[in-house]
Amino acid sequence: MYDKLVYELSKNTKVAYSLPKSLIKDYALPKELTRELPLDLPEISELDCVRHYTNLSLKNFGVDQGFYPLGSCTMKYNPKINEEIASLASFKNIHPLQSEESVQGLMQIYYETSQMLASLTGMSEFTFNPFAGAHGELTGLMIMKQYHLSRGDLKRTKVIVPDSAHGTNPASSALCGFEVVTVESNPDGTVDVNKLKSLLDDTIAGIMMTNPNTLGIFEKDVLEISKLLHDNGSLLYYDGANLNAILGVAKPALMGFDIMHINLHKTFSTPHGGGGPGSGAVGVVEELVDLLPNPRIAYEDGKYKFKSTSPLRVSNFYGNSNVVIKAWCYILTLGKENISNVAKYAVLNANYVKESLKDDYKLPITNICKHEVVFDGLISEKASTLDVAKRLLDYGYHPPTIYFPLLFHQALMIEPTENESKETLDEFINCLHKIAKEAIEDPNILLDAPHSTILKRIDDVRAARFPILTYKDYLANKDQF
Amino acid sequence: MFKYFPHTLEDEKEMLKKVNLKELDDLFSDVDPSVKIKDPNELNLPLSHSEIELRRKAKKIANKNKELICFAGGGSYDCYTPSVINTLTSRQEFLTSYTPYQAEISQGTLAYIFEYQSLICELTGMDVSNASNYDGATAAMETMLMCINQTRKNNIIIANDFSPSVKDVVKTLANMHGINLIEADINNIDEYLNNDLAGLLLANPNYYGEIKDYTSLISKVHTSSKALVSMYVDPSTLSLLKTPREMGADIACGEAQTLGIPMSFGGPYLGFISTLSKYVRKLPGRIVGMTKDKEGKRAFVLTLQAREQHIRREKANSNICSNQSLMALHATIYASLLGKQGLKEVAKTAYNNMRYLTEKLEETKKFKLLNKNPFFKEALFETSFDVSKFLSYMESKDILAGIKVDDNKILVCATEMRTLEEMNEYVKLVEAYDVR
Numbered sequence: 001m002y003d004k005l006v007y008e009l010s011k012n013t014k015v016a017y018s019l020p021k022s023l024i025k026d027y028a029l030p031k032e033l034t035r036e037l038p039l040d041l042p043e044i045s046e047l048d049c050v051r052h053y054t055n056l057s058l059k060n061f062g063v064d065q066g067f068y069p070l071g072s073c074t075m076k077y078n079p080k081i082n083e084e085i086a087s088l089a090s091f092k093n094i095h096p097l098q099s100e101e102s103v104q105g106l107m108q109i110y111y112e113t114s115q116m117l118a119s120l121t122g123m124s125e126f127t128f129n130p131f132a133g134a135h136g137e138l139t140g141l142m143i144m145k146q147y148h149l150s151r152g153d154l155k156r157t158k159v160i161v162p163d164s165a166h167g168t169n170p171a172s173s174a175l176c177g178f179e180v181v182t183v184e185s186n187p188d189g190t191v192d193v194n195k196l197k198s199l200l201d202d203t204i205a206g207i208m209m210t211n212p213n214t215l216g217i218f219e220k221d222v223l224e225i226s227k228l229l230h231d232n233g234s235l236l237y238y239d240g241a242n243l244n245a246i247l248g249v250a251k252p253a254l255m256g257f258d259i260m261h262i263n264l265h266k267t268f269s270t271p272h273g274g275g276g277p278g279s280g281a282v283g284v285v286e287e288l289v290d291l292l293p294n295p296r297i298a299y300e301d302g303k304y305k306f307k308s309t310s311p312l313r314v315s316n317f318y319g320n321s322n323v324v325i326k327a328w329c330y331i332l333t334l335g336k337e338n339i340s341n342v343a344k345y346a347v348l349n350a351n352y353v354k355e356s357l358k359d360d361y362k363l364p365i366t367n368i369c370k371h372e373v374v375f376d377g378l379i380s381e382k383a384s385t386l387d388v389a390k391r392l393l394d395y396g397y398h399p400p401t402i403y404f405p406l407l408f409h410q411a412l413m414i415e416p417t418e419n420e421s422k423e424t425l426d427e428f429i430n431c432l433h434k435i436a437k438e439a440i441e442d443p444n445i446l447l448d449a450p451h452s453t454i455l456k457r458i459d460d461v462r463a464a465r466f467p468i469l470t471y472k473d474y475l476a477n478k479d480q481f
Numbered sequence: 482m483f484k485y486f487p488h489t490l491e492d493e494k495e496m497l498k499k500v501n502l503k504e505l506d507d508l509f510s511d512v513d514p515s516v517k518i519k520d521p522n523e524l525n526l527p528l529s530h531s532e533i534e535l536r537r538k539a540k541k542i543a544n545k546n547k548e549l550i551c552f553a554g555g556g557s558y559d560c561y562t563p564s565v566i567n568t569l570t571s572r573q574e575f576l577t578s579y580t581p582y583q584a585e586i587s588q589g590t591l592a593y594i595f596e597y598q599s600l601i602c603e604l605t606g607m608d609v610s611n612a613s614n615y616d617g618a619t620a621a622m623e624t625m626l627m628c629i630n631q632t633r634k635n636n637i638i639i640a641n642d643f644s645p646s647v648k649d650v651v652k653t654l655a656n657m658h659g660i661n662l663i664e665a666d667i668n669n670i671d672e673y674l675n676n677d678l679a680g681l682l683l684a685n686p687n688y689y690g691e692i693k694d695y696t697s698l699i700s701k702v703h704t705s706s707k708a709l710v711s712m713y714v715d716p717s718t719l720s721l722l723k724t725p726r727e728m729g730a731d732i733a734c735g736e737a738q739t740l741g742i743p744m745s746f747g748g749p750y751l752g753f754i755s756t757l758s759k760y761v762r763k764l765p766g767r768i769v770g771m772t773k774d775k776e777g778k779r780a781f782v783l784t785l786q787a788r789e790q791h792i793r794r795e796k797a798n799s800n801i802c803s804n805q806s807l808m809a810l811h812a813t814i815y816a817s818l819l820g821k822q823g824l825k826e827v828a829k830t831a832y833n834n835m836r837y838l839t840e841k842l843e844e845t846k847k848f849k850l851l852n853k854n855p856f857f858k859e860a861l862f863e864t865s866f867d868v869s870k871f872l873s874y875m876e877s878k879d880i881l882a883g884i885k886v887d888d889n890k891i892l893v894c895a896t897e898m899r900t901l902e903e904m905n906e907y908v909k910l911v912e913a914y915d916v917r
């Protein structure tokens with residue numbers, strides 16, 4: 001197995017670059033501002049570099065390689081044409097502070113994408129300034145807070161978050177200076193309306209909901225909930241991480257949501273990049289558009305223009321432009337004829353997996369699910385969900401999301417997107433049946449898994465107990481490795 | 482059939498049968514009809530584009546953007562992107578994977594994040610770094626929270642010479658979070674140096690490109706308060722410049738776009754945060770650590786996660802989940818290619834270019850340097866003419882001449898990408914510029 005860090009390839013005086021000869025004189029740097037610390041960076045050749053990172057890449061697993069049913073993350077296919085278009089020089093080599101006249105193309109992409117997302121969700125306008133879902137949440141909550149403040153309503157200091165919510169929801173609320181109030185779920189995984197009612201008073205700024213929620217269940221009482229909150233003077237925030245389940249089929253604004261984010265890196269097919277860059281586009285209803293963070297993009301008199309209408313700013317410029325371009329490409333490729341099939345096939349696939357596995361895996365909620373299905377571990381209980389996940393590695397799959405949501409102790413959350421064929425799903429289902437059988441017949445195969453990966457099970461307790469976080473740390477502790 | 486949907490009619494039928502439903506729409510019987518889209522034809526979307534049509538349309542739109550010879554900075558810099566980088570970051574194993582939750586099949590991502598953390602620490606002189614933040618502005622904002630969390634005090638000073646948009650991002654969160662943010666001239670902060678101070682945020686270089694030695698100021702802050710000092714820096718300058726660590730800062734953060742990342746209309750960029758070992762548990766976001774697998778082989782894994790939202794929820798240091806991982810890879814490959822020598826050469830070229838351009842601009846008498854301190858690759862000038870008109874004039878010559886700061890003030894930047902010829906052309910156009 002290739003096992004090198006780039007620092008370990010280094011040899012004095014090697015180079016992997018060439019720069020033009022400078023034609024101007026050398027100016028001296030003030031002495032008191034000059035670095036004295038040694039600078040230990042790799043010195044390698046260009047081929048060393050290419051081989052090193054190619055070899056590192058081979059230790060990864062991507063969507064192009066195989067099934068990646070990581071629940072809540074919507075690991076769909078990332079179309080290649082989108083990459084080609086997003087890397088056009090006249091999108092890339094553009095300074096963010098050029099004149100409006102010289103960036104009309106990019107502004108058009110932003111504007112059109114906002115309009116198309118507005119049509120799909122029922123919102124009025126979207127901003128692309130937030131960089132990811134969590135950043136979108138924070139932005140949306142700021143809008144919520146500012147809305148109440150601008151009306152002189154200063155008491156609204158709390159946000160309600162369901163116990164099934166993603167960790168970013170309560171974390172974003174806290175960051176935004178709200179107190180988090182947790183509302184419990186019914187046994188079927190939806191928000192308990194009676195419990196919700198008991199929490200409502202004039203200190204509630206709003207609620208954050210994910211619909212379908214993180215259990216993949218559509219919130220059946222969403223209309224009642226939105227009426228309750230609006231009557232209470234509160235707003236509703238929609239965490240759009242699960243929008244793939246209803247894309248082109250239903251609109252969050254019609255459910256009563258006022259503010260939402262969309263993870264373009266999930267629903268709109270832009271690649272996850274090993275954990276970003278993404279985009280947490282935030283949309284709001286008409287009444288809130290002037291609170292969208294600065295700058296916004298408007299279309300007036302045949303020209304795209306920047307405008308600032310809000311006291312909020314959330315990023316240095318306008319977010320991750322190439323992600324917006326790719327989302328635009330994706331929507332145009334689908335077109336209105338195909339877009340609702342995204343949700344339909346994603347939901348069909350999830351229900352197919354659900355019905356196919358319920359004999360071996362505990363299914364706490366048996367209703368129709370949406371784009372993902374959550375099991376609560378093996379019925380046999382001969383091995384844990386972690387063991388099942390690690391065994392899946394041996395069979396060449398990226399495991400589902402595990403131990404989230406927190407409502408079930410052995411959560412195994414499978415999200416097969418609309419791009420996956422019946423053949424792929426059948427093979428995966430067979431594999432999970434086989435693993436369930438192994439758990440009964442020879443549980444050690446699971447407990448010791450994975451067997452066929454380049455590394456065996458990794459000691460994460462050690463990592464936290466003796467943090468080695470840089471190459472320097474490693475050199476200082478080399479004797480332990 | 483459509484290229485992204487693989488089911489044949491036969492498949493669809495069989496699958497519906499398995500789930501005991503008649504048609505696809507039955508999958509949404511739990512969704513109230515009033516919230517549904519009745520007919521997708523009503524959607525304000527174009528019809529499906531083939532690849533050929535999409536490419537044609539996109540090129541037409543892209544051509545409405547104008548690539549200019551860039552003399553603007555202000556947080557986004559025209560820098561050298563070696564060709565190798567794109568080839569490597571486009572590899573599907575990096576591009577189409579996600580956060581490395583399953584370490585056994587994510588050693589590629591985990592290893593480059595470890596290298597990235599090492600790189601950021603090497604440049605800033607700090608001990609520990611996280612796996613990336615969204616951009617410089619949000620990184621600065623997060624360091625404000627680190628100061629608050631560490632000291633449990635609520636006053637933060639932000640230097641008034643930060644970039645206005647970075648300042649606005651920090652201010653926005655401070656307002657929302659209830660932090661008492663004081664914007665101050667850094668020479669006049671004595672009155673705030675007391676027990677209530679949580680942190681001081683410095684920009685070095687500042688918005689005008691000026692670089693300063695903050696050693697004595699930082700030591701004064703440390704002796705007169707419990708506050709942490711966070712310094713916002715440009716990592717592309719740190720191969721030459723005195724590091725935040727050498728000046729005594731507790732946190733170094735900033736924008737790493739300058740490590741070879743294209744300007745891309747302002748993003749994707751790369752925010753970074755590094756700090757001293759003792760504050761590692763205050764860092765936001767992902768951190769990768771080295772450990773071993775069951776057989777004792779060296780391995781990498783996400784670590785110290787008890788700081789993060791998926792474990793701590795509302796008590797987490799930050800809400801960040803997805804970050805800018807691929808851009809961290811980009812910067813890491815950049816630094817590996819350029820290495821110790823190359824980074825210094827690039828930085829020195831930018832420094833020399835800006836010094837040269839400044840001399841020549843001052844000679845025209847139409848530009849007056851306003852910077853009172855040494856500066857790195859950009860500087861603020863007073864002009865004898867209206868800046869807006871000048872910028873339009875220069876744009877008509879395919880040059881982005883700078884950033885308007887005021888009617889008669891312009892921020893001009895020359896990175897390593899500017900040639901002698903381009904700089905001379907700029908100066909010639911200024912000389913010829915008719916002050917109307």
Ligand SMILES: Cc1ncc(COP(=O)(O)O)c(C=O)c1O
Binds near residue numbers: 135166239242263
């Ligand atoms: C339900 C839910 N909400 C929010 C997020 C946060 O999104 P991001 O990682 O883009 O910040 C996620 C991402 O995993 C999610 O699954």
